[in-house]
Amino acid sequence: MIDAILHYSFMRNALFAAFLASIVTGIIGTIAIEKKLVSMSGGIAHASFGGIGLGYLLGFEPIWGGLLFAVGASCAVCKLPEQSRLKADTMIGILWSFGMALGILFISLSPGYMPDMTSYLFGDILTVSRGALWTMAGFTIVVVLVFVLFYHHLVLYLFDEEYMRARGMRAGLMEWIVYLIIPIGIIVLVKVVGIILTIALLTIPVSIAKMRFRSIGKVIVSSMIVSFLFCLTGITLAYYLNIPSGVSIVIISATVYFLMAILRDRVRKWKHRRMKHMRSSI
Amino acid sequence: MVRDITFQNVRYCYGEVCAIIGANFSLPEKQLTVLVGPNGGGKSTLIKLRAGLMKPDDGTIDIRAGVNIGYVPQSNSFDASFPLTVRDLVLQGTLPNAIKPFQRYSPSQREKAARAIQRVGLEGLESRGLSQLSGGQLKRAVIGRLLASDTSMIVLDEPDASLDVAAAKDLYAMLYKLKAEKTIVLASHNLDVALDLADHAIYVSKTVTAFPSARMLKETLKGGIQL
Known part of the structure; x- marks a missing residue:
């Protein structure tokens, strides 16, 4: 594996992409889980497919089209339910399927052969180009910078929006920031694990980190590390077994999560039994 | 005695159903005031009006300059x-x-x-x-x-709602200590404990009756007098 990293630039690109995706996972995953925006994130990821298709149709970099559609979908989920009778959940469902349908339409209208979309749907970290890497790095810097700039107020917004409003703080500003950085982060993950598997990388590393840590800072940092380890293992498996990297990353992440959940449950039960035994012997 | 908040003829209705009618009372600084009354009597409404979370339909709520109100809802907002x-x-x-x-x-x-x-x-x-x-x-x-x-003022809506008796007693004892530096207002069902610690009491059942001492309200309730 180390040999491959030293010899092939695509492997080095893949490692750097995994590093960027892991940073995004820690921040955006924590936001999505704690603000209960996981299904919205799924909706945004799928809506971005419309923009990717538009990029192919009009001949510009598809990832920029994806970003445009993702930000549009995020703003729609944030503001339209307030102004109409639609529930946010319904809006997510509509945008989810509408984005996918538009993507397929645009691609089918594109001149020439139909491009292979599997790398966007299921991700392929081993095919990330140097140009795409720079774009991903730019998006990651935006996410990190915004999060660090407003860290304490953002955490308060995620934790207790009602208190923030009661104190007269600008919770609305934090809401806009959250709804703008989520789509930017999602686009970074789309390149690594694809539209369909993005939710897995957003939720699993953070959920594993939450099993161990009680402070949000530690949860964010440790989920970044966990995510990077998953990506690394996934890339290795994909390289040697010749399987799609997005799929291997998600299968490894989900397997580890289930094993850890079972282990945690067993440990809890064992501790409970031990306590009970100690009490009865006293 | 310095008054932190003064209610004058305050009325608040949810649509056609009025929760509070003609509320006239004031809250003295650095004292513990307890709100008691039946369920649905308007305690939470009064608490929210006091915390500035709702505006009255009628009447005025005067808050002394420099008074900052902190509100603890019945169930956690997080x-x-x-x-x-x-x-x-x-x-x-x-x-x-x-x-x-x-x-x-x-x-x-x-x-x-x-x-x-x-x-x-x-x-x-x-x-x-x-x-x-x-x-x-x-x-x-x-x-x-x-x-x-x-x-400078802490408003609590039934802080003992999800606590056992011992935890509720501990909490009240802590609030009692805090009144030396803060004005404390709380709504409670736990009449015995709350009224023992309170300086003032307010009985809320759509209409609002203020008692200069908690003991007076306790005796009134013991005497079976209809409020």
């Missing part, structure tokens, strides 16, 4: 499984209202939070996660956040 320690929660109280980039907690903010944690009796539990706290400890931590935020 998810206790959020990865936050007691220290993180209380530190949030020291955050300024104006949102500026790169805000970090200064040593004086950390000092203030440490003092607030001590005052609510949670020293030693600073690094504990919120999900690891009991109901009473969590309520104390929330009050600690208010103490750290320089509020």
Whole structure:
């Protein structure tokens, strides 16, 4: 594996992409889980497919089209339910399927052969180009910078929006920031694990980190590390077994999560039994 | 006696159903006032009006200049499984209202939070996660956040709602100590404990009757007098 990293630039690109995706996972995953925006994130990821298709149709970099559609979908989920009778959940469902349908339409209208979309749907970290890497790095810097700039107020917004409003703080500003950085982060993950598997990388590393840590800072940092380890293992498996990297990353992440959940449950039960035994012997 | 808040002829209705009619009373500074009354009598409405979360349909609520009100709702407005320690929660109280980039907690903010944690009796539990706290400890931590935020009045809506008797007694004892520096107003069902500690009492059952001492309300209720 180390040999491959030293010899092939695509492997080095893949490692750097995994590093960027892991940073995004820690921040955006924590936001999505704690603000209960996981299904919205799924909706945004799928809506971005419309923009990717538009990029192919009009001949510009598809990832920029994806970003445009993702930000549009995020703003729609944030503001339209307030102004109409639609529930946010319904809006997510509509945008989810509408984005996918538009993507397929645009691609089918594109001149020439139909491009292979599997790398966007299921991700392929081993095919990330140097140009795409720079774009991903730019998006990651935006996410990190915004999060660090407003860290304490953002955490308060995620934790207790009602208190923030009661104190007269600008919770609305934090809401806009959250709804703008989520789509930017999602686009970074789309390149690594694809539209369909993005939710897995957003939720699993953070959920594993939450099993161990009680402070949000530690949860964010440790989920970044966990995510990077998953990506690394996934890339290795994909390289040697010749399987799609997005799929291997998600299968490894989900397997580890289930094993850890079972282990945690067993440990809890064992501790409970031990306590009970100690009490009865006293 | 300095009055922190004065209600004059306040009325509040939910559509056609009025919860509070003709409320006239004032709250003295650094005293503990307890609100009692039947379920659905309007205690929570009165608490929210006082905390500034709702505007009256009629009448006026005068708040003395410089009085900052901190409100503790009946049920927490947050998810206790959020990865936050007691220290993180209380530190949030020291955050300024104006949102500026790169805000970090200064040593004086950390000092203030440490003092607030001590005052609510949670020293030693600073690094504990919120999900690891009991109901009473969590309520104390929330009050600690208010103490750290320089509020001069703390308004609590049934703080003992999810607590057992011992935890409720502890909480009231802590609130009693706090009244030396803060004005405290609380709605409660726990008449015996609350009225024993309170300086003043207000009976709320759509109409509002203020008693100069908690003992007077207790005797009135014991005497079976219809309010």
